[in-house]
Amino acid sequence: MEKFDKLTGIAAPMPLVNIDTDMIIPKVFLKSIQRTGFGKNLFDEMRYNRDGTEIADFVLNKPQYRDAKILVTGDNFGCGSSREHAPWALLDFGIRCVISTSFADIFYNNCFKNGILPIVLPQEDVDKLMDDASRGSNAVVTIDLENQTIQGPDGGEITFEVDAFKKHCLLNGLDDIGLTLDKAASIDAFEARAAQERPWV
Amino acid sequence: MSPKTLYDKIWDAHVAHEADDGTCLLYIDRHLVHEVTSPQAFEGLRLEGRTVRAPDKTIAVPDHNVPTTEDRVHGIVNEESRIQVEALDKNAKDFGIHYYPVNDVRQGIVHIVGPEQGWTLPGMTVVCGDSHTATHGAFGALAHGIGTSEVEHVLATQTLIQKKSKNMKVEITGKLRPGVTAKDITLSVIGKTGTAGGTGYVIEYCGEAIRDLSMEGRMTVCNMAIEGGARAGLIAPDQTTFDYVKGRPHAPKGAQWEAALAWWKTLYSDADAHWDMEITIPGEDIAPVVTWGTSPEDVLPITGKVPSPEDFRGGKVEAARRALDYMGLTPGMALTDIEIDTVFIGSCTNGRIEDLRAAAEILKGKKIKEGMRAMVVPGSGLVRAQAEEEGLAEIFREAGFEWRMAGCSMCLAMNPDQLSEGERCASTSNRNFEGRQGYKGRTHLVSPGMAAAAAITGRLTDVREMM
Numbered sequence: 001m002e003k004f005d006k007l008t009g010i011a012a013p014m015p016l017v018n019i020d021t022d023m024i025i026p027k028v029f030l031k032s033i034q035r036t037g038f039g040k041n042l043f044d045e046m047r048y049n050r051d052g053t054e055i056a057d058f059v060l061n062k063p064q065y066r067d068a069k070i071l072v073t074g075d076n077f078g079c080g081s082s083r084e085h086a087p088w089a090l091l092d093f094g095i096r097c098v099i100s101t102s103f104a105d106i107f108y109n110n111c112f113k114n115g116i117l118p119i120v121l122p123q124e125d126v127d128k129l130m131d132d133a134s135r136g137s138n139a140v141v142t143i144d145l146e147n148q149t150i151q152g153p154d155g156g157e158i159t160f161e162v163d164a165f166k167k168h169c170l171l172n173g174l175d176d177i178g179l180t181l182d183k184a185a186s187i188d189a190f191e192a193r194a195a196q197e198r199p200w201v
Numbered sequence: 202m203s204p205k206t207l208y209d210k211i212w213d214a215h216v217a218h219e220a221d222d223g224t225c226l227l228y229i230d231r232h233l234v235h236e237v238t239s240p241q242a243f244e245g246l247r248l249e250g251r252t253v254r255a256p257d258k259t260i261a262v263p264d265h266n267v268p269t270t271e272d273r274v275h276g277i278v279n280e281e282s283r284i285q286v287e288a289l290d291k292n293a294k295d296f297g298i299h300y301y302p303v304n305d306v307r308q309g310i311v312h313i314v315g316p317e318q319g320w321t322l323p324g325m326t327v328v329c330g331d332s333h334t335a336t337h338g339a340f341g342a343l344a345h346g347i348g349t350s351e352v353e354h355v356l357a358t359q360t361l362i363q364k365k366s367k368n369m370k371v372e373i374t375g376k377l378r379p380g381v382t383a384k385d386i387t388l389s390v391i392g393k394t395g396t397a398g399g400t401g402y403v404i405e406y407c408g409e410a411i412r413d414l415s416m417e418g419r420m421t422v423c424n425m426a427i428e429g430g431a432r433a434g435l436i437a438p439d440q441t442t443f444d445y446v447k448g449r450p451h452a453p454k455g456a457q458w459e460a461a462l463a464w465w466k467t468l469y470s471d472a473d474a475h476w477d478m479e480i481t482i483p484g485e486d487i488a489p490v491v492t493w494g495t496s497p498e499d500v501l502p503i504t505g506k507v508p509s510p511e512d513f514r515g516g517k518v519e520a521a522r523r524a525l526d527y528m529g530l531t532p533g534m535a536l537t538d539i540e541i542d543t544v545f546i547g548s549c550t551n552g553r554i555e556d557l558r559a560a561a562e563i564l565k566g567k568k569i570k571e572g573m574r575a576m577v578v579p580g581s582g583l584v585r586a587q588a589e590e591e592g593l594a595e596i597f598r599e600a601g602f603e604w605r606m607a608g609c610s611m612c613l614a615m616n617p618d619q620l621s622e623g624e625r626c627a628s629t630s631n632r633n634f635e636g637r638q639g640y641k642g643r644t645h646l647v648s649p650g651m652a653a654a655a656a657i658t659g660r661l662t663d664v665r666e667m668m
Contacts (some may be wrong), residue, residue, distance in 0.1 A: 016523070017516035018396055018496050025306065027615045031266070032242035032280035032287050035349075047634050048624075055492040073517045076397040080634060081613075083238065084333040084348035102397050105432050106332060106346050113350035165224045165366070178351070179252070180358045183218050183226060187254075187360055190217035190228050198214075200453035200461045201230050201258075201325065 001116040003173035007096050008142040009069025012059050013133035019073055020080035021107060026088040039092030060093075064136035066160045070097045070143070071173055072126065072133045078107025078118075087114045097143050100152075115173065117145060118152050119160045128152070146169055205367045205473035207402045211343040211468070217327045217360055226360040230325040231342075233311045234261035234291040237615070238330030238390035243292040244352035252296070254359040259298040260320050263289050264310045265302050265615045269605035274304055283618065296356075309581025309607040312336040312549040316420065317581055319449025323438035323465040327353055333549045333631065335426040336661070339419035341438035341468050343403070346427060364434045367477035369402040370470075373410035376483040376589065380665040382559065384417035384551060384629070384648035385661070387425040388490045391483065392455050392500030399431030402478065405470060406436050410484035416445040417555035424550045425631055428497040437469040451462050480656070489664050491536055492633045492646040494524035499633070503663045504650070507534045527635055528643050529623070536661050539645070543626040544575040544656040545638070546602075546649055548612035552580025553631035554587050555647040560629075561593040563667050568600040570659035576603045576618065578610040602656070614638045627655035 005133040029041045035085045038098045047058050054061045060068060071077075071090075077100040078086060090098070098111070099119045111118045121129070133139045145167060150158040167175065180187075194201065205213070211663035218226040218507035234257075239261070246252065246334040253259055267273060268281035277283035281423045286303060307318065312333050315321045327337045327344035330352040333392065337344035351361060371390055391398075404426050411422065419436045426434025443462060446452045453461045488502035497520075499506070509532035510521040530539065546552075546560050557579065569575045577597050579585035585607055588594050594604050620626055620642025629652050633644040645661060655660040 017520045020634045022637050026636055027613050030237050031285055035241045079396055082348055083347035084350060102400055105400060106348060110348035128449055164222055176362060177354050179359050180360060187216040200457040
């Protein structure tokens with residue numbers, strides 16, 4: 001997993017609430033057995049006409065947002081299915097950070113496994129960043145994970161909260177499985193105990 | 202000892218390691234696997250030279266991609282779908298996990314197969330790379346969906362890195378009125394809390410109306426906990442649960458059954474347990490409901506009218522405007538005036554035997570409206586066989602329904618069962634998102650009885666008029 005420490009990039013506004021994982025990556029693209037290559041179909045049904053041509057007024061098709069690295073979104077982003085193809089598609093497109101008032105639980109966890117930082121902020125902060133993002137290519141935002149700050153285009157600073165363990169993994173690009181396997185003795189001990197207490201499992 | 206909720210008790214029984222900051226390794230008793238969210242996880246294991254830690258606790262079945270026509274015995278035509286199913290065939294064999302291949306009569310939707318085979322038991326932790334894993338909470342098991350990276354993590358370590366969620370109690374008091382089902386309960390709860398209302402919580406459903414439900418109904422309720430944003434839904438196990446589990450192929454037997462039962466009977470929330478949020482809905486206030494929009498929270502009683510964007514506030518105003526446009530509906534029109542092209546009965550929400558019985562009860566001796574496309578997709582091969590034995594298949598066929606093989610089918614339309622552009626469907630599935638059942642397809646979520654009623658009249662219909 002690629003480390004996430006500091007990110008500077010264009011923020012694209014997507015104020016719609018309840019953007020679900022079917023919108024982020026429709027199921028017709030879930031048939032791949034790879035983790036990469038989903039970026040071209042990110043937001044497919046919102047982004048393209050049926051004939052494959054681009055829908056001009058979709059935010060990521062506008063010239064000033066084509067290289068966006070950050071999304072500022074409406075409430076409950078990523079609701080719906082558990083498909084990790086959603087963060088894979090965002091990452092493959094180049095999005096490394098999503099900012100919203102709330103995220104669906106599974107999507108939120110999936111982001112951290114892929115070097116994407118989801119940031120939860122109060123409504124007023126999201127409104128401010130949404131306004132910044134609406135300014136197009138001038139809306140360059142800097143995310144500093146170490147210091148948990150967001151710097152807007154006019155120099156204003158917003159702080160955010162993030163779970164300490166998740167932050168540590170992102171900052172260092174750590175592989176969860178490797179970390180857990182270091183605790184194999186605890187898992188062995190648990191299994192031995194559970195085999196006594198609940199042998200039917 | 203301080204009082205605990207059911208969630209607290211299951212959680213505490215599964216913590217294999219706890220760090221100072223509360224980050225836990227939660228031991229996983231059952232890992233269910235399907236073909237769409239697992240290939241990258243198995244590939245990850247191979248690349249790192251890792252194995253499946255507990256193959257005996259890992260159960261795989263293909264369901265999302267499989268065609269539901271009888272000719273599937275000759276193989277899957279769509280190449281990508283075939284490759285994905287073949288990858289699961291190979292992974293199951295290579296890693297030595299339990300497997301129900303496409304042509305096994307026990308094959309079906311993973312969340313129907315797990316309980317049916319007795320893999321899902323009270324007090325367990327159950328995960329699957331699928332959000333509707335919440336279904337298994339009906340047994341008093343802590344069950345939730347995970348992403349593919351977490352699938353790989355569970356395969357390799359049999360644990361998940363987790364922090365504990367908060368406790369929410371949803372009580373449905375009293376009795377349900379005639380024509381009101383588990384589907385109406387679960388949709389009504391989402392209608393009240395919103396699709397983000399449960400975020401950060403595990404919900405325990407309780408109250409007389411929940412106790413009165415069969416296991417099938419309880420699975421329907423817990424299945425859609427995820428649509429309410431919750432990590433999981435739970436219902437405390439009781440005699441109904443024990444009767445369902447007993448004798449299933451992988452349920453404990455003999456002395457182990459007695460030992461298991463003794464523990465299962467301790468799995469309830471203590472009277473003075475702490476709840477972070479509590480919601481109470483009188484069962485008698487719940488009506489048969491339908492969704493009008495493109496979010497499962499867009500719920501109204503069937504007697505209602507299509508709302509106007511101005512009825513909402515904040516970001517929901519624009520969302521409602523977009524939904525009405527997508528759904529092709531005009532504010533103020535009666536929901537019962539909405540004409541339907543297609544009816545889909547099936548899915549992990551409503552693809553069990555009781556659901557098929559409820560739909561057949563309405564359809565008995567009747568025909569679907571001319572030109573209507575109607576499909577029943579049983580949740581498993583065994584549900585299908587039982588429905589045939591009970592004569593339900595005959596009722597569906599005579600009414601004009603297609604009688605299909607088991608799978609997820611039109612719930613997410615990854616296989617050939619899809620809506621075409623503008624096609625409007627009354628569906629017993631769980632999501633009415635844009636494009637969910639096919640590009641520009643329009644979905645109204647309903648109970649099986651309501652779906653059957655709509656098939657007969659050709660419009661959204663109050664099932665109570667047909668009872």
